[in-house]
Amino acid sequence: MNDKPIYVTEPYLPPLDEFIPYLEQIWASKKLTNNGPMHQQLEAALRDYLGVPEIALFNNGTIALLTALQALRIGGEVITTPFSFVATGHSLLWNGITPVFVDIDPQTFNLDPEKIEAAITPRTTAIMPVHCYGNPCDVAAIQEIADTYNLKVIYDAAHAFGVEDAGGSILRHGDLSAISFHATKVFNTFEGGAIVCPDAKTKRHIDNLKNFGIVNETTVVASGINGKMSEINAAFGLLQLKHIDQAISHREKVYRHYLSHLGGVDGLDIFENVAGGKSNYAYFPLLVNEHYRMTRDELYEYLRDHGIYARRYFYPLLSAHSCYRDHSPAQTPVAEKMSRQILCLPISGQIELGEVQRVVALLAG
Ligand code: T4K
Numbered sequence: 001m002n003d004k005p006i007y008v009t010e011p012y013l014p015p016l017d018e019f020i021p022y023l024e025q026i027w028a029s030k031k032l033t034n035n036g037p038m039h040q041q042l043e044a045a046l047r048d049y050l051g052v053p054e055i056a057l058f059n060n061g062t063i064a065l066l067t068a069l070q071a072l073r074i075g076g077e078v079i080t081t082p083f084s085f086v087a088t089g090h091s092l093l094w095n096g097i098t099p100v101f102v103d104i105d106p107q108t109f110n111l112d113p114e115k116i117e118a119a120i121t122p123r124t125t126a127i128m129p130v131h132c133y134g135n136p137c138d139v140a141a142i143q144e145i146a147d148t149y150n151l152k153v154i155y156d157a158a159h160a161f162g163v164e165d166a167g168g169s170i171l172r173h174g175d176l177s178a179i180s181f182h183a184t185k186v187f188n189t190f191e192g193g194a195i196v197c198p199d200a201k202t203k204r205h206i207d208n209l210k211n212f213g214i215v216n217e218t219t220v221v222a223s224g225i226n227g228k229m230s231e232i233n234a235a236f237g238l239l240q241l242k243h244i245d246q247a248i249s250h251r252e253k254v255y256r257h258y259l260s261h262l263g264g265v266d267g268l269d270i271f272e273n274v275a276g277g278k279s280n281y282a283y284f285p286l287l288v289n290e291h292y293r294m295t296r297d298e299l300y301e302y303l304r305d306h307g308i309y310a311r312r313y314f315y316p317l318l319s320a321h322s323c324y325r326d327h328s329p330a331q332t333p334v335a336e337k338m339s340r341q342i343l344c345l346p347i348s349g350q351i352e353l354g355e356v357q358r359v360v361a362l363l364a365g
Pocket residue numbers: 007008009010011060061062063084085087088130156158159179180181182183184192193309313
């Protein structure tokens with residue numbers, strides 16, 4: 001087997017020579033970090049591109065989540081999904097918050113709003129849903145529950161760059177949304193992330209928190225953290241942004257190729273995109289059910305043997321990891337079943353269609 005390995009994702013890399021002028025500017029300015037010109041330009045450009053009121057850049061999505069919880073002074077218990085990357089739950093534990101895991105909707109992989117109310121206790125302060133794979137949560141139902149019980153809503157929107165519902169960016173919902181710009185994401189700055197917030201006052205507070213709580217040389221207003229994005233990362237983001245529409249439209253082609261070739265395969269449950277506005281085609285999840293000719297794990301190994309590194313995002317569930325066992329005796333049968341059947345196929349902004357076809361041939365064969 002001499003074929004090139006195919007990973008679940010690959011970062012979108014524009015031609016290297018397009019990055020050189022950005023580096024020259026950084027060298028000339030000697031401003032490497034701390035809200036430099038690239039950082040300011042990227043914030044303005046992303047605000048426009050995403051159509052959101054305010055955005056604060058971060059050095060990664062996890063620190064953005066941690067800071068979002070700090071900014072709203074969240075404590076006690078927070079309702080979240082067990083079907084996510086560990087950073088979702090870890091951001092709660094690192095803030096001394098107890099995660100309460102609630103089951104997911106079998107069509108969207110997202111927190112099921114109908115199950116939220118039963119998990120609310122006097123200690124509940126917030127809901128932290130995840131727009132899993134970039135599928136929008138049922139934001140209206142979640143907001144209604146939050147309003148009824150006076151809870152905050154912080155979206156883990158790590159996967160949701162550029163996703164829109166009928167009214168605009170999905171990131172405008174809830175009190176805050178945290179995004180990831182990690183190398184594996186639709187839009188990447190190598191490492192990076194952001195918090196989307198509703199107004200300039202909240203942004204100022206978040207900007208203070210991500211810079212140690214420093215307001216000026218002699219005033220520190222909060223026990224903040226170092227969450228700043230460097231100039232190199234911001235510069236790469238500016239360059240990425242020039243290519244983002246092309247990258248997303250390539251992802252859509254890959255997505256449609258999988259849909260049309262795998263839709264009829266017995267034992268594979270395929271999901272049409274459910275954004276109802278604009279999708280970002282961040283992942284291609286499928287469920288391997290009992291009618292497929294192999295189990296999910298056999299298929300995962302079979303693909304690896306052929307150089308295809310599909311991933312079981314998200315298996316095991318958050319609640320199954322040892323650091324969560326004490327926290328959540330919750331019943332989440334839908335999430336458990338989906339976690340046992342899930343497989344995410346390779347998709348990215350630059351994957352060749354021939355490579356996608358190699359994956360299809362093995363799955364359908
Ligand atoms: N919330 C949610 C819901 C998230 O999914 C994430 C991150 C976060 C919060 C936290 O955001 P960040 O703090 O990360 O900004 C990856 C990513 O590291 C992680 O960002 C992402 N979610 C998660 C779903 O996937 P791993 O452990 O699977 O990554 P890794 O290194 O195995 O990479 C996957 C594949 O990507 C590799 O097989 C090859 C390819 N790859 C990866 C990297 C890093 C490349 O081709 N180039 C690269 O530079 O977690």
